Amino acid sequence: MININDSNGALPSSLDDTSIAAATPADPRYAAKATEAAVKFEAFFISHMLRQMRSGTREMAGEDSVYKDPVNSDMLEMADNLVADKMAGQRAFGIADAILRQLLPASNKVATPVKSDNIASPLNKSV
Numbered sequence: 001m002i003n004i005n006d007s008n009g010a011l012p013s014s015l016d017d018t019s020i021a022a023a024t025p026a027d028p029r030y031a032a033k034a035t036e037a038a039v040k041f042e043a044f045f046i047s048h049m050l051r052q053m054r055s056g057t058r059e060m061a062g063e064d065s066v067y068k069d070p071v072n073s074d075m076l077e078m079a080d081n082l083v084a085d086k087m088a089g090q091r092a093f094g095i096a097d098a099i100l101r102q103l104l105p106a107s108n109k110v111a112t113p114v115k116s117d118n119i120a121s122p123l124n125k126s127v
Contacts, residue, residue, distance in 0.1 A: 034103045038096035043081075043088035045095055050080040 054076065061067035091097055 031104055035100060038099040039088050041099065042091070042093060042095040043084045046087050046093060047081050047084035050084060051077070054080070
């Protein structure tokens with residue numbers, strides 16, 4: 001039987017007391033990993049939502065509709081994933097922010113993405 005209170009190395013390093021103490025919300029490495037995981041989860045959520053929307057559109061489309069044609073489905077799925085990654089990087093839905101508010105309660109301010117490529121800026125210009 002393994003005694004979990006023993007310090008003989010029976011526990012993996014990820015569960016060791018020193019790594020648990022180091023993984024506090026004040027640790028910048030923890031905050032960076034938590035932020036990355038939260039943004040990836042938001043990207044997964046958006047990607048899944050887009051996939052379900054395309055599936056519903058395919059089901060409702062008529063037999064001769066462009067949306068029923070499976071020829072470009074792989075490319076559309078890849079495009080949906082790229083859109084989901086960009087939207088998650090901009091924290092468009094706020095899912096990552098909500099997760100980070102729970103994981104990092106000590107910090108009142110959630111870090112915003114450092115780089116933005118202004119995809120929507122041409123759309124916001126008045127004609």
